[in-house]
Amino acid sequence: MIYKNLRIKYIFIISIGISLVSCNLFHNRQSKIENKPNIIFVLVDDLGWSDLSFMGNPVYETPNLDKLSNEGVMFTNAYAPAANCAPSRACIMSGKNTPRHGIYTVGSSKRGKSKDRKIVPTPNIKTLRDNFITLAEVLKNSGYTNASMGKWHLSEDPKTQGFDINIGGSHAGHPKSYFSPYRNKNLEDGIKGEYLTDRLTNEAIGFIKKNKKKPFFLYLPYFTVHTPLQGKQNLVEKYKTKINGDKRFSARYGAMVESMDENVGRLMHALKEFKIEENTMVIFMSDNGGLASVSSQFPLRGGKGSYYEGGIRVPCIIKWPNKIKEAKKTDTPITGLDIFPTLRDIVGDSTDNSLDGMSLLPLLAENKSIEERSLFWHFPIYLESVNPKEEEARDSLFRTRPGSVIRKGKWKLHEYFEDGDMELYNLETDIGERTNLFEENPDKAKALYDELEAWRIKTNAPIPTELNPAYQPK
Known part of the structure; x- marks a missing residue:
């Protein structure tokens, strides 16, 4: 009887101990998660290196991005992993260069007239296969709540590849309309005339508000400034006057650029309003160079679809309060392939997943240079x-x-x-x-x-x- 009572007492003490250890482990895990930064990745579609005022554009007005460029690291030699939409996004999300996933373009690889093609091109893959570990999946495994809002372009639904929420994303490469009704199966129509870029930002701010007390990854791949060129009429009129017939610029494109900038400003304001600005990393980038037929990329040669600088060099800013000690401009060459390894380093993920980019963490948080490497x-x-x-x-x-x-x-x-x-x-x-x-x-x-x-x-x-x-x- 004495032995039985002692045994019960012993089991009870061990159970309490296990519970306390479990609670402590859970608490420590939660503490680590809470210390991880929120991440907002704004990926603009077809925005050129020469299309923003902080990059020297004399016409298009981008005051909010100008401000952002003075609050973090602004890269003058940032590159897209590919010169058009789908392959660039596949590279960013998988962390692997085009030969590894086989997405080289949108649609068929046999573009142009057959009589003008000397060789038979490599077949193109149109969907990022689910067996690739995506950036979203790595962050989800690290305790993040993930949302994709806007152009996905890699499959029918980003929720199969690590996202908890999908608003507006499918295989579609551009919107049917920038004004509601949108005719987008993954986005409910708003009131007639609602502007798509505004709407996606509204959804993004709602997501931030709901998830501000836990780490989140907001992937905001705006459809803008991809064609069709549709801007708010008051801004179109403004740029018609400002451009005054200069063929290097487009009034409708300028209106789209300014609306995009305005919405980036709304996002930054929301972070301050919700008091999470200090623990939020913001990445701003374009998926490829600007469309040369719409907006001149001078002094760069070419534009979207070209592997001259105009097709692959893009604007890029990374803001990370308290970690980036001093705002600066750097000419260190980087690529969209670097986003995945950088964020993996930040969250401490150790998934065995070979990546083609390089972590920018030393450059961002430690003010160190990164070793020279070749880009391909x-x-x-x-x-x-x-x-x-x-x-x-x-x-x-x-x-x-x-x-x-x-x-x-x-x-x-x-x-x-x-x-x-x-x-x-x-x-x-x-x-x-x-x-x-x-x-x-x-x-x-x-x-x-x-x-x-x-x-x-x-x-x-x-x-x-x-x-x-x-x-x-x-």
Whole structure:
């Protein structure tokens, strides 16, 4: 009897101990989660490097982004992982470059007329497969509540890839209308005439308010400033007057840019209102360069769809109060592929998932430089021209033809698979890529080509070689 009572007493004490340990472990886990920053990632569609006033644009007004650029790190050499929408987003969400997921463009890889394509392009994959571990899934496993609001473009529903909430996202690459009724199956219509960018921001602010006491990841991929070009009429009229016939600019595009900027300002105000600004990281970026036929990317060459600088160099700002000790501008080259490893570092995730980017945490939080590395782009397909004069491509038929690109330091090498041609540019003295230095610098060109070829072998990047029987050379 004594033994039985002692045994019961012992079990009771052990149970209490286990409960206390469990509570402490739960409390510690909760404490760690609560100390993780909220993350807002604003990804604008087709916004060019030269389209914002803090980047030197003399027409389009972006006071809220100008302010944001002075509150964090502003990158002058930020790059999209690809020159058009779907592949760039697939790279950002998976952390892997295009050869690893096979998404190279929107729709078919056989763009343009068959008689103008010398080789048969690599087939294109249209959906990011669910077996890829996404950025959202990593954050969800780290205790975050995730919302995607806007253009998804990688599948029918981002909720299959780590998001708890989807508003407006599907495989669609652009809206049917920027004014309600939207005819979007994942977004209820608002009152007639409601503006889509305003509506997505309203939804975003509602999400922030509801989740402000726990860590959240708000992915806000605005549909704007992608076509169709539809701005609020008062702003369109304002820019018509301001532009005064200057063909380098568009009044409707300017109206869309200003509305986007206004809504970024509303987001920043909401963070202050809810008293969570100090513990919220804000990333602002574009998915690719601006559409050259809509808005000039001068001094850069080309625009969306081109692997000249105008198609891949994009605006980027990262604000992180208390961690970024001093606002600054940096010319360190970075890429959208760096977002995933940076956020994974911040939340302390240890998932075994090989990524192609580099964590920017030392640069952001420790004011350290990151080691020089090469950046790569691979595009084994065709993309037809829209406006040859503005796009400044190699020829009038295609914005780009199948090839690969490497940038290392000030040097950038383009290789084209149809004929083996190469172009070498010194971006330090020729940001517009006007003077091909291939003949003058054969050693530098060979060193870059060897590194590019090694990267293609490492990533199993396909190089199309089959001749197109329908090709008609001129």
